[in-house]
Amino acid sequence: MNSTLYTAASGLIVQSRNLEIVSNNLANLSTNGFRAQRTFSSVYQQHVGSPGNRSVALAGEWESRNPGAMLPTGNPLDIALGRDELLVIETPAGRRYTRDGALAVSQDGRLVDNRGYAVLDPQGVPIAGLGANTTIAAGGKVLRDGNEVSQLQIARFDPALHRREGDNLLTTDDRDNDVVPVEDPELQPGHLEQANTSGVEELVRMIEVRRAFESYQRLISLTMNDVNRKTVNDIAK
DSSP: OOHHHHHHHHHHHHHHHHHHHHHHHHHTTTSTTOOOEEEEEEEEEOOSSSTTOEEEEEEEEEEOOOOOOEEEOOOTTBEEOOTTOEEEEEETTEEEEEOOOBOEEOTTSOEEOTTSOEEBOTTSOBOOSOOTTEEEOGGGEEEETTEEEEEOOEEEOOGGGOEEETTTEEEOSSOGGGOEEOSSOOOEETEEEOOSSOHHHHHHHHHHHHHHHHHHHHHHHHHHHHHHHHHHHHHHO
8 A cells, every 4th residue: 555545544544533422522511520532542553564654543541530610509519629639439230430429309308410320439339318308428428417327438449440331331341350449538518620621622632633643635626536546547558
């Protein structure tokens, strides 16, 4: 394969992935506690095929760990988690983790997240037996009528362990034993953490990705025109 064409084609693949990530960041601007994904790419020598081939590839993807803005809500069940803290919940697929601290009390008295999933205590048991006068205090204490009745399970783990699932859930793929409990969480009651990116920032990134994509498209078009011209000349001879 023509080395220029090879580089341009691989570049298109990388920019397609970048566009997916930026689009997902934009779609989650209003998701509590959402952390934007970022990528970086590199050009390396491709030893398969022509020795002159160079390939553009994603060198890595990572999650920005910068905290989002703290929004005061006045809701006694809302919490904003500390920098690397995660709320532990139980889903039909098993235990999951989230930074979305918008909580509520269900009709049957359970503490649930905004998807209706049960919030767990430090023993891994769903927090239940709650009523209308439930609040969450500093340190993750769950109060009913001003009396402590339970405690939130707050955890942290190496970011390399987790995998995203859906818009704002994390899973360790059955490696929950590697999760470290947080004994003294730094959560802020009555607040919610917003997404740690902005619409303007992501739109700028989208424009940059689109320009790069179009550049690779033009390079492919020019290269193919050159290949076709040489082919016609060779046939004519």
